[in-house]
Amino acid sequence: MNSMYTRVSVVGLGYIGLPTAVVLASQGVEVVGVDVNENAVSMINGGKAHIVEPDLDARVKAVVSSGKLRATSTPEKAQAFILAVPTPFKDGGVPDLSYIESAARSIAPQLEKGNLVILESTSPVGTTEKLAGWLSDARPDLSFPGLSDNIPDVNICYCPERVLPGYVLKELVENDRIIGGLTADCSVRAGALYKIFVKGQLLMSDSRTAEMAKLTENAYRDVNIAFANELSIICDKIDVNVWELIRLANRHPRVNILQPGPGVGGHCIAVDPWFIVHSAPEEAKLIACARAVNDGKPAAVVEKVKKAAEKLKNPVIACLGLAYKADIDDLRESPAVGIVELLVKDGTGELMVVEPHVKDLPERLSGLPGVKHSGMESAIKKADIVLLLVDHSVFRKIPYDSLRDKVVIDTRGIFN
Secondary structure, eight states: OOSSOSEEEEEOOSTTHHHHHHHHHHTTOEEEEEOSOHHHHHHHHTTOOSSOOTTHHHHHHHHHHTTSEEEESSOOOOSEEEEOOOOOBOTTSOBOOHHHHHHHHHHGGGOOTTOEEEEOSOOOTTHHHHHHHHHHHHOTTSOOTTSSSSOOSSEEEEOOOOOOTTSHHHHHHHSOEEEEESSHHHHHHHHHHHTTTOOSOEEEEEHHHHHHHHHHHHHHHHHHHHHHHHHHHHHHHHTOOHHHHHHHHTTSTTOOOOOOOSOOOSSSTTTHHHHHHHHSTTTOHHHHHHHHHHHHHHHHHHHHHHHHHTTSSSOEEEEEOOSSSTTOOOOTTOHHHHHHHHHHHTTOOEEEEEOTTOSSOOTTTTTOTTEEEOOHHHHHHHOSEEEEOOOOHHHHTOOGGGGTTSEEEESSOTTO
């Protein structure tokens, strides 16, 4: 392998960190994965993935067996460190950067002159500069970019992931990558690392622009989804089939309306726009409005179910899907989970929840009265109301005859 990087540490072995570690290890790089989750560390070292992603399990087994990937809970020395840790937000849309700070302070004792530190976590503008500050505080013996006039001992860069769950291993390699260094030389050094496995273009920029680019991509999608979700609410009120409406409107050569849903979930689109709003609350009016529309969609779905349930005695409701999107097990920020929770709190009826991609109900639903994790066929057979929340492939195969005598509330449009 002809590269200056032969040993890389990936800190955070979740939905982005583990696949990144795998693709690097697949190219012959020695990768040390770091995670505070001891179960994840144990599973990876046993050659198994602790998350669901197509082909990931087999790829983990291969690189662990070859000795190129090893997981640990304690950071070790490396030539480059990639931080892929969570960046949730607190109440009021305030970004929580504590995971990044913790990761920075955990690797600081291992840093050496010539090292590269890359932040991949979705972050508010200016976070990479804060990262440099945290590292400098912990290692005053080293110089960092932007904090002195000296040539930095450690290079720091922001390189956001931009992959789609279900296609992560493919898109990590094929998608273009934004490389945002704190200096131009930082970008060059980070580019050399990504050239090991990225076939897409490496787009050089600065850290603040790269941070804003990631947020902008997801805010753009959030605004467009909000338009579709608002249309669906309007169409319910005026008795118009929103799915037919969108199909017809999209025949216009310059119109491409997205499909509505029960809300917006996941670790990106439901979170990232708030980072922009927090940075510029007076200016980000449209972005904030879109967030309000999408965050309000689950309540609209619940009201629709409640109206149907009021006409029935002791209604049984089959809730199809809990993941935030089709054919994955990821429940983060899932509107479907919130909808089920609201239906329970309102005492709407007996709920039979079908989620074929998870073994157990999430903690916030398990143990709630009137909620049962069920198989698809038994849930539909017993149900008076079938509430489709996620367009999993298995749900698309449901025979129409099995729904004939049911009240069907389809938030994804697969039965229309």
